[in-house]
Structure formats: C-alpha cells, structure tokens
Amino acid sequence: MAHLIERPRRNRRTDAIRRMVRETLITPADFVAPLFVIDGTNTNIPIKSMPGCSRLTIDLLVAECKELAALGVPGVAIFPALDDSKKDRRGTESLNPNGLFQRSIAAIKESVPELMIFSDVALDPYSSDGHDGIVDDHGNIVNDETLEVLAQMAVAQARAGADFVAPSDMMDGRIGAIRTALDAEGFTNVGIMSYAVKYASGFYGPFRDALDSAPRFGDKKTYQMDPANSREALREVRLDVAEGADMVMVKPALAYLDVIRRVREAVDVPVTAYQVSGEYAMVKAAAQNDWIDGQRCMLEILTAIKRAGADVIFTYFAKEAARLLNA
Ligand code: PBG
Numbered sequence: 584m585a586h587l588i589e590r591p592r593r594n595r596r597t598d599a600i601r602r603m604v605r606e607t608l609i610t611p612a613d614f615v616a617p618l619f620v621i622d623g624t625n626t627n628i629p630i631k632s633m634p635g636c637s638r639l640t641i642d643l644l645v646a647e648c649k650e651l652a653a654l655g656v657p658g659v660a661i662f663p664a665l666d667d668s669k670k671d672r673r674g675t676e677s678l679n680p681n682g683l684f685q686r687s688i689a690a691i692k693e694s695v696p697e698l699m700i701f702s703d704v705a706l707d708p709y710s711s712d713g714h715d716g717i718v719d720d721h722g723n724i725v726n727d728e729t730l731e732v733l734a735q736m737a738v739a740q741a742r743a744g745a746d747f748v749a750p751s752d753m754m755d756g757r758i759g760a761i762r763t764a765l766d767a768e769g770f771t772n773v774g775i776m777s778y779a780v781k782y783a784s785g786f787y788g789p790f791r792d793a794l795d796s797a798p799r800f801g802d803k804k805t806y807q808m809d810p811a812n813s814r815e816a817l818r819e820v821r822l823d824v825a826e827g828a829d830m831v832m833v834k835p836a837l838a839y840l841d842v843i844r845r846v847r848e849a850v851d852v853p854v855t856a857y858q859v860s861g862e863y864a865m866v867k868a869a870a871q872n873d874w875i876d877g878q879r880c881m882l883e884i885l886t887a888i889k890r891a892g893a894d895v896i897f898t899y900f901a902k903e904a905a906r907l908l909n910a
Pocket of ligand 1: 703752
C-alpha cells in the first residue's frame, strides 16, 4: 500500500465533513432579483429568450416582490419596458414623477418597505436611440450633457423611494454628479451602487429583447469596457469609490471571475456581480434540452461568482435559487 501522509480525500469522505469544511456558502441574502415592469394591470408577458422571466405590470410586480422578500431575498433591481411612443432623444420620460418607473418604485416601497430597491440610472430604456447617453447629431454619445440628465433621473428615483440608485450607463464622472445632486436634495441616505466595471458584452442580448432597448445604430463600445481589459477595471472602481460609490459592480459575471477577484482585492466597498440575461439564457437553454442539470449548474455558477469575491449577486435565478436553498 502506498504510504501517503496527505490524503485530501479524507476531508471529502462524507456529506457532514464536506459541509463542515465548505469554504463558500450562498444564501438568499446574497441575491438581488432583476425585474421588468410594464404599464397596465394584471398582465404578465413572458420573455422568450429568458425562460421563467416576464415583464410584469405593477400589481404583479408588487406580488413578485412580496414573494421574493418572504424567501429572504433582500433586494430587487427594476427596469422599465416602455412603448416607443414614450421614448425620445433625451429620455425625458425618465424624469416624469408619475411615469411607470417612479410609480413602480413607490408601489413596491409602500407594500414591501423592507425590500431594498436598486433603481437603474441610464437613458437606454427611455431613449429613441437605444443608447445609455444622449446622442448628438453626429452619432456621438455626449458625456457631460448626459451627466445632468442622469443626476436628475437619480433624484427622481430617490424621491419615488429608491434605496440605491444604480447608474449603469458608464459615462465618466456620473457617480460624483449623482452624489452631489442627491445630497443637494437631501437624499443623503440614498446609496449609489455603481455599475463601475461594465463590459461591452454579447451577453446582454436577451435583456435588450425584454426592453426593446438595443442601440438603434452602432454599439456601446465607446462607453462600455473592452472585454480584453482588467487593469482598466481597477481604474474604474477606484474613480467611482473616490466619487462616492457605496458598492461597485462587475458585469457580466461568469466570463469575468478574474475581474471580480481583482476588484475585490483593490477596494473595500461591497462588490456586486451581475449574472446577466445571456448567462441565464445559456443555462436555461441547455437545461431545456436536457444537456445539463439546470439547477445544479445554477448553484455551481452562483457559488463560483461568490467564491471569486462577489458579496452581492444580481441574478435572474434569485427566486429559483432561494427556494432551493431554503428547502
Ligand atoms: C443598460 C443595461 C443593460 C443591462 C442592464 N442595464 C444592457 C446594456 O447595457 O445594453 C443588461 C443586463 C442583462 O443583460 O441582464 N443600462
């Protein structure tokens, strides 16, 4: 018999031992559930490319939020799907205090006050150009003019009851501009969850289907990051933390686990990772074909994202994973 001093398998021998030495635990408290809201009542429009996800009217959205809170999920991230008739070049509808988005925030806050609302700050759901910033007559996404709109949008969302505003636009200087505007209006307790490290990714496809928000021309490469870069991610997070970000995000998650780890080591604010629509769709599609065990792969990926260093995970699996973890 071989004389081995070290036998790592001894610590894997039984389920009890494995549970005892497990290094990474995921719980429902790690998740934020992204949700899509539409105008109307009692309507649920499934999103084809995201099996299990739907666009919901406010009444159904509130019911979904109650369910999530009861499962121990502490937060939701809301995105509005608007008719083209509500879109214009400056995203004016985003500032409407009685607009769909502001009404949905208020409705959730009223019915499920303990649930943390992360409200998305960016122009794309409201923009007839489908870009996250204002587009000039030459097709350029103009930075500084966009900051003013983003700051006003953040204030409108704070006024409606958002707990964290979540700028996902990748304009330079927006965290500082938003912090200044929120404080000037007395919203010193409203946090900023910055989409600090957001890549120009192919994995956003199903989300853009859900909101009908794909860019009407060009792409987002002049503001979202090049997937090849990770040093640049550190520059982005340091800037955002210096400007007042309370949390920073890396997005997408699975293809960027190395970036999550580097960001975790570079800053001491909580790090969020967004497992985006395409990542969700890949698992669902393969599972529907019986090519993988969907639930098992879901938990494996969520664990990997946390192991990489994420404190919070935005995931369309929030409800399904929370149910499984609570069982
Ligand atoms: C845009 C925004 C996007 C997502 C969240 N906010 C898409 C984009 O940048 O085009 C994508 C999320 C997902 O794919 O799940 N402000």
